[in-house]
Amino acid sequence: xxVFLLTGCYEDFNPxxxxxxxxxxxxxxxxxxxxxxxxxxxWMFNDEKSKMNxxxxxxxxxxxxxxxxxxxxxxxxxxxxxxxxAESPTYGMAIAEVVVPYATPIGKVKVFxxxxxxxxxxxxxFHYEMLADVTFNLNIEMDVNxxxxxxxxxxFGYNWSGRATDGxxxxxxxxxxxxxxxxxxxxxxxxxxVMGNDEDTNFVxxxxxxxxxxxxxxxxxxxxxxxxxxxxxxxxSWLECGVNLYLTTVSKSYYSWAVYKWNxxxxxxxxxxxxxxxxxxxxxxxxxxxxxxVAAQSSAKYTIELKEFLKTTLNNK
Numbered sequence: 001x002x003v004f005l006l007t008g009c010y011e012d013f014n015p016x017x018x019x020x021x022x023x024x025x026x027x028x029x030x031x032x033x034x035x036x037x038x039x040x041x042x043w044m045f046n047d048e049k050s051k052m053n054x055x056x057x058x059x060x061x062x063x064x065x066x067x068x069x070x071x072x073x074x075x076x077x078x079x080x081x082x083x084x085x086a087e088s089p090t091y092g093m094a095i096a097e098v099v100v101p102y103a104t105p106i107g108k109v110k111v112f113x114x115x116x117x118x119x120x121x122x123x124x125x126f127h128y129e130m131l132a133d134v135t136f137n138l139n140i141e142m143d144v145n146x147x148x149x150x151x152x153x154x155x156f157g158y159n160w161s162g163r164a165t166d167g168x169x170x171x172x173x174x175x176x177x178x179x180x181x182x183x184x185x186x187x188x189x190x191x192x193x194v195m196g197n198d199e200d201t202n203f204v205x206x207x208x209x210x211x212x213x214x215x216x217x218x219x220x221x222x223x224x225x226x227x228x229x230x231x232x233x234x235x236x237s238w239l240e241c242g243v244n245l246y247l248t249t250v251s252k253s254y255y256s257w258a259v260y261k262w263n264x265x266x267x268x269x270x271x272x273x274x275x276x277x278x279x280x281x282x283x284x285x286x287x288x289x290x291x292x293x294v295a296a297q298s299s300a301k302y303t304i305e306l307k308e309f310l311k312t313t314l315n316n317k
Contacts, residue, residue: 019044023056023086023094024291028254031078031100031298037061041091042291059088078102078298096287096294101249103298104152107143107215109245113309114139116224120314131234132314134227140220140304142245148213153255155248156184156204156218161303162241171241171306174224178202181219186210187259205250205258220245227310239307247300253286254295260284 026038039059063070064083076082083097119133146152160171178184183206210216222243229238260283285291 021091022289022291023059023088023091023287024054024289025084025086025094025096025287025294026292027084027096027294029076029082029098029100029294029296031103031296032075034073035063035076035082035084037063037084037086038292039086039088039094040292041088042289056086056088056091058090059086061086076100076296082294082296084294092289094287094289094292096292098251098253098286098294098296100296101152101251101298102147103300104144104147104154104247104249106245106247106300106302107145108141109143109302109304110141111304112139112141113137113306115313118313131231132227132229132238132310134310134313136225136227136313138222138225138243138304140218140222140245142218142220142247142302144208144211144216144218144247146208146211146213146216151212151252152208153250153252154206154208155246155250155254155258155297156206156220157246157248158220158222159244159246160241161244163238168228168230170227170229170238171243172226172228173243174222174226176202177221177223178204180221183210183216183218187262203258203262205255207255227306236311239310240305241307241310242303242305245302245304247302248297249299251296253284253293254297256286257284257293257295 021041021043024040024042026040027036029035039056039061040054041056043054062085063072063074064085065074065076065080067081067083078100079102080100081097082100083095086094114137115134116137117133117135120131144154158173158176160169160173162169162171164170184204186206186209187203208216227241231238264283283291285293287294
């Protein structure tokens with residue numbers, strides 16, 4: 001669900017700053033799952049030895065949940081305040097804190113499938129019966145019911161569900177049309193838009209600052225989806241497939257890191273710094289050492305079942 005990895009622990013060279021290596025903490029905490037923490041150290045870009053191996057072997061990591069020390073098998077809950085403390089005789093101490101957000105339930109979902117092509121009943125070179133080959137677009141309206149009284153940050157994700165036949169999935173999701181939902185571009189400034197840095201991106205984080213405490217309808221379009229089955233015998237269970245939608249509520253630290261990463265990789269700031277027209281942008285961090293990110297998330301899931309749509313489509317052919 002989550003398309004970004006929390007990384008960023010090397011230092012740009014600047015003779016005016018202290019370049020002594022410090023601890024770097026990275027952790028993406030998910031409600032209901034064990035907490036994993038990656039402890040490394042920063043290194044200079046020209047330090048080839050440290051670049052190859054920047055593990056920290058002597059670090060002791062302590063995890064607090066709501067001010068109490070917990071074991072490594074602790075499963076964090078929504079609303080937990082998690083603090084991670086790492087201590088190393090070599091690299092010192094690093095501390096980071098995050099609150100696990102409450103998942104925002106997915107509201108009403110409306111689905112509008114449109115068939116663009118269908119092929120049924122022919123045989124291929126391997127003498128299988130091509131029982132179904134349906135290409136279709138899927139337009140979805142999904143309500144986000146934003147809770148009042150708090151700033152919320154979100155990430156949208158998706159995948160397919162269903163069984164496989166002949167070694168291939170029955171359903172393949174096609175192209176997600178990023179531009180169909182304008183809120184996915186709320187992080188993009190006017191300058192980036194003018195310079196053309198607002199196209200060809202898959203950024204799907206967004207905040208509630210435009211609809212705080214109200215309902216917002218996401219417009220989600222998937223084009224060129226394909227349902228395909230090859231077999232000598234028909235089995236109606238193949239039609240039991242669909243698309244899983246995930247609305248993940250993320251911590252401010254995760255959202256801030258994602259926006260920073262986009263600016264470096266796709267924004268005008270990153271472009272200008274690459275050619276020496278702007279200062280290199282320091283990475284976002286909520287760790288006391290300034291290296292790494294500790295973030296948290298909680299997800300809500302909604303499954304769109306496509307069986308009846310596919311059954312009707314094939315019966316009408």
